[in-house]
Amino acid sequence: MKSKQRALAEGQEQDAVILRYSTEELEAVTGASEAELFSFVEYQPEEAERVGHSEYSYWKSVWKSFLKKKSAVVMLIIFLTVFVFSFIAISPLCTKYSHYSELKSSRSNKFATPDSEYWFGADNIGRDYWYQVWYATRHSVMLAAIVGVGEVLVGVVMGLLWGYVRKLDRIFTEIYNIIYSVPTIIYMTLIALMIGKTFLVMCVSLIAFNWIYTAKSIRNLVFMYRDREYNLASRCLGAKLGTILTKNILPYLISVVILRMALSIPQTIGYETTLAYLGLLDVKEPALGLLLRNSREHFINYPHLLIFPAAIVSLITVTFYLAGNAFSDAADPRNHV
Amino acid sequence: MNKNEKDAILSGRERNVILSARDVEVQFSLRGDRLTAIRGCSLDLYEGETLAIVGESGSGKSVFTKTFLGMLDANGSVTGGSILFEGEDISRFKTEKEWKRIRGGKISMVMQDPMTSLNPLKRIGVQVEESIRLHQGLSGAEAKREAIRMLDIVGIPDPERRYHQYPHEFSGGMRQRVVIAIAVACRPRILICDEPTTALDVTIQAQILDLIRRLQEQFSMTIIYITHDLGVVANVADRVAVMYAGQIVEIGTAEDVFYNAWHPYSWALLSALPQLGIKGKKLPTIDGTPPNLFNKITGDAFAPRNRRAMAIDFKVDPPFFEVSETHKAKTWLLDPRSPKVEQPASIRQLSERMNQDYGSGLKHPHQDPNRVPVITVKDLQVTFGSGRKKFVAVDKVNFEIYKGETFALVGESGSGKTTIGRAITRINPATEGEILFKGERISGKISKEVDQKVIRGIQMIFQDPLASLNERAKVEYIVSEGVRNLKMCKNSAEREELVQNALREVGLLPEFASRFPHEFSGGQRQRIGIARALIMKPEFIVADEPISALDVSIRAQVLNLLNELKGTYGLTYLFIAHDLSVVRFISDRIAVIYKGKIVELAEAEELFRHPLHPYTRALLSAIPNPDPAIERSKKLLVYDPAQHDYSEDKPVWTEILPDHFVYGNKQELNQYRGML
Structure with a gap:
């Protein structure tokens, strides 16, 4: 049949001779008689109106396209494993200590290298390093999660308003200029020295200075959607500002919000590490940065003090960033089937 | 040649x-x-x-x-x-x-x-020259001379000066000439x-x-x-x-x-043209949507939408049949074994159709002595920006739209027609003048009560069926948005029923409610947009170029639907368009707008027969006519706004004949009277 058709098509233009299927042939192919074939059939309007129906669900598609990226899935698994292990590692399963304060310094174990008792060795005053590293990991990740989520939440709300309400543009732009023109680390130093070095202060101040970057990128995206006709339609239908922002604009930005989150968490860990390293953080509750800071005087002779926390910091930030990036790609409906 | x-x-x-x-x-x-x-x-x-x-x-x-x-x-x-x-x-x-x-x-x-x-970053001349250097092998001064000559050939005035300009200094038409x-x-x-x-x-x-x-x-x-x-x-x-x-x-x-098409799809395309419609009657339409090319297509792809398809059309892909030496069509209708069919009447009449009566004997709502204005626009002015960047989009515009009529507003892009529509729906605020809805002022500051009345009473249909629906919401949400915002129903069951009724009303299946907009074709999406406006039970609808983004085969569907709904619900339309020929079929009265000013307003047939203002005449002469005989011999009029001398003799908005308004000064009006 196929070859026959091709032959027909070739014949058509070249010789202007038009071949036709013979009646026998047609009957053989279709299994209907000539009279049947060449009679009118009833018109079916539903058939003409039919569209390809798909059971499209946004989140299902997001998940599906994320799972397609094997490397990202691996990254996510590594990140979760590290995070979950930070709980197991300091539980009675792996350690004899039940609280950070139980760690005792001992002169004999000073700078002990990793062995069967001290899995990660001991630090400069002979405390178990295993417990410290995992305790700090858990702490850092939780802090980063709080700051990341807080910062993105504030940033998204502010960014939507900034982008959509024209009157607010001026004010927000000035705030942005003020925050942007001075490095965050200087604000952080000032706050640590003037108000305090506790984690709470740090969380709040990190959120207070970083939301503006998320807000700015959200604002630029809102511009793309602000004047689309469907927003005008919503306004004609009496939609309030909140409805337009949450129903008409936010859904388009989900992938960006996720990306900001994925960027923000490793960034916060980075900040925390830097601050601790600079000595701007409380010593009572160790975070990974503190351990790095403590190790800086000794790591030439005792590299295990640096290697363990540094490896974990890198592992967490890199895996989370890659997984988050892939997830944000997956959340973009243009990448859905 | x-x-x-x-x-x-x-x-x-x-x-x-x-x-x-x-x-x-x-x-x-x-x-x-x-x-x-x-x-x-x-x-x-x-x-x-x-x-x-x-x-x-x-x-x-x-x-x-x-x-x-x-x-x-x-x-x-x-x-x-x-x-x-x-x-x-x-x-x-x-x-x-x-x-x-x-x-x-x-x-x-x-x-x-x-x-x-x-x-945008390169001078026009340089861009033309590049192509000359590359393909004609000229260089230096020679290439430049050739580039200027090319600009001259494509009709760019003062090519030597224009050679040094950038694309943003050119209008759309001039840019296309450069391309x-x-x-x-x-x-x-x-x-x-x-x-x-x-x-x-x-x-x-x-x-x-x-x-x-x-x-x-x-x-x-x-x-x-x-x-x-x-x-x-x-x-x-x-x-x-x-x-x-x-x-x-x-x-x-x-x-x-x-004049002698044979494929049912060509028939459908030609007879669905709004230009050929008779007022007060339905346009022949092509229902449905083109096939999904992801699927394997058996037989004639057009068969499901063909009202007179044969069984074989669904089974075997037809070969080409020769109608004449120059003419071939791929349809089983030309097979000697198929039943004898005649071409539809509209095809046979095409050549005569254009000059025929479009329904001049019809009674229009504005001719009713007891006419009631639904919308009154008085001295409306809309400006954007302020200070030196001030731009007057709509300049002292006056008109009334009466109950039950379709009032068309026709003009080029940038003429302010959309701005007027948006001023009425309160999206763009009126700078001066006022707009009345059933005698009540709706421009400027209004009470919450009046605002709710406007939302219910005045709805809008948008141009772009892709951009005017929220891609991330289901059809159910899109259609029910107004009902949700104004809390017009008690519970979700009631709301669901309203949505399904609205969908049925515009010829869509109720089960479409649970789908997303991207699953629909342009025509279907436009109908979803109409359902969304309709669910509010409005009295007045601003239709902003509702068919210009649609394919020819779908335009007729949407126009028929709008006309049908007008009959059922006693709607009044403001129909905004850039194409006079489309508007002729659907509207009772037409206003022609140029650079923010309405220059002429008359009953549709009257405007086509006795256009007075030179801009209206130029627009009419430019309409592409789906008839090769007429189109090849047509004479194009060009409108130059410099031809008006308004320095001393100031122009006024005058009713030159009953219900025929034109904008001009005393001298021009006398001239127009002479033309009548």
Whole structure:
């Protein structure tokens, strides 16, 4: 049949001779008689109106396209494993200590290298390093999660308003200029020295200075959607500002919000590490940065003090960033089937 | 090329084939799925002719011609067939190097959007010169001279000065002229024009068509013209190919296709033209939507939408049957075994249709002595920006829209027609003047109560069915949005019923409520937009170019629907459009707007018969007419606003005849009276 058709098509233009299927042939192919074939059939309007129906669900598609990226899935698994292990590692399963304060310094174990008792060795005053590293990991990740989520939440709300309400543009732009023109680390130093070095202060101040970057990128995206006709339609239908922002604009930005989150968490860990390293953080509750800071005087002779926390910091930030990036790609409906 | 040579080509006596495509099949891979965009297309292009390819969006007309230039998107490829050009099969070309021998120099292309086809950072002259250096081998002063000459040829005034300007200093029409100059400067044998006038205003479009015709004669090029506008086709084409679902279904000379079409799809296309509609009657429509090319298509792709399809149409792909030496159609209707069919009446009458009566004897709502104005616009002025950047979009506009009428507002892009519509729906605030809705002021500061009344009473239908629906919401939410916002129902069951009724009302299936907009075709999406407005039970609807983004076959559906709803619910419309011919069918009265001012307002037929203002006359002369005989002999009028001398004798808005208003000064009005 196929070859026959091709032959027909070739014949058509070249010789202007038009071949036709013979009646026998047609009957053989279709299994209907000539009279049947060449009679009118009833018109079916539903058939003409039919569209390809798909059971499209946004989140299902997001998940599906994320799972397609094997490397990202691996990254996510590594990140979760590290995070979950930070709980197991300091539980009675792996350690004899039940609280950070139980760690005792001992002169004999000073700078002990990793062995069967001290899995990660001991630090400069002979405390178990295993417990410290995992305790700090858990702490850092939780802090980063709080700051990341807080910062993105504030940033998204502010960014939507900034982008959509024209009157607010001026004010927000000035705030942005003020925050942007001075490095965050200087604000952080000032706050640590003037108000305090506790984690709470740090969380709040990190959120207070970083939301503006998320807000700015959200604002630029809102511009793309602000004047689309469907927003005008919503306004004609009496939609309030909140409805337009949450129903008409936010859904388009989900992938960006996720990306900001994925960027923000490793960034916060980075900040925390830097601050601790600079000595701007409380010593009572160790975070990974503190351990790095403590190790800086000794790591030439005792590299295990640096290697363990540094490896974990890198592992967490890199895996989370890659997984988050892939997830944000997956959340973009243009990448859905 | 002179007339005789052209006739020789058309009659087939001297068939010098310049390009010959056989069974071209093009597939795109989209995330694992394969879409067959072109399903075996064959075409012989004769030297010196203008071939128009007509079809709806998605019919593959652009994709097919892009294969001649190797410009398919990266995920698409020619998977079958051959394209012979100058003794080579160019469909086998793999590398850019091979394509560069053909592209530009031999086959060149003009794209749709003049905004994006020029580099905004380079001077116009330099861009034309580049193409000359590359393809004509000229350099230095010679190339510059040639570039200026090309600019002159495409009708750019003062080319020496314009040579040094940047694209943003050119208007849309002028930019398209530059794009054409660049394409023609390569001295191509074949020029492919992909909807070159779709983005332009009607008056500019007519000028560009003239230009292309002139250039073809001057440089003896062969032109492939891709368009969905049958009026444009009638204007430019020697031969016409009709495409549907990735195949050419009918091909013949313009006369063959316009006056003697045989494929049911060509019939449907021609008879669904709003230009040919009779007021007060339904337009013949093509229901449904084009097939999904991801699926395998058996038989004639048009069969499901064909009201008179035969059983064989669903089973076997029809071969081409010859109607005459120059005319072929791919339909089983021409098989001797099929029952005898006559072409629909509308096709046979096409040539006479244009000058016939469009329904002048009808009673229009504004002629009723007890007419009630629904909308009154008094001295409306809308300005954007402030200070030195102030721009007056709408300048002291006055009109009334009476209950039950369709009031059309026609003008070019930037004339302020949309702004008026948006001022009425309170999206753009009125700077001065006032707007009354049933006698109540709705412009400026109004109480919450009146605001709610406006939301319920005045609704809007938008131009772009893609942009006007929220892609991330289900149809159910989109349609019920107004009801939710105004809390018009008690519970979700009641709301669901309202939504389903609204969907049924616009001819969609109630089960569509749970789907997302991207699953629908343009026409269906536009109907969702209408359902969303309708659910509020409005009295007045602002329809902002509701059909200009739609395909020809779908326009008729939407126009019929709007007319039907008007009858059922006693609606009043403000119909905004840029095309007078479409508006003639649907409207009772037409207002013509130019640069923020309404220059003429009259009953539709009256305006077509006795246009007074020179701008109205220019607009009317530019309308593309879907009839080759009329279109080829038409005379284009050009409007120049400088012809008015308003320095002493100030213009006024005058009712020159009952219900016929025109804008002009004393001297002009006397002149207009003389024309009546």
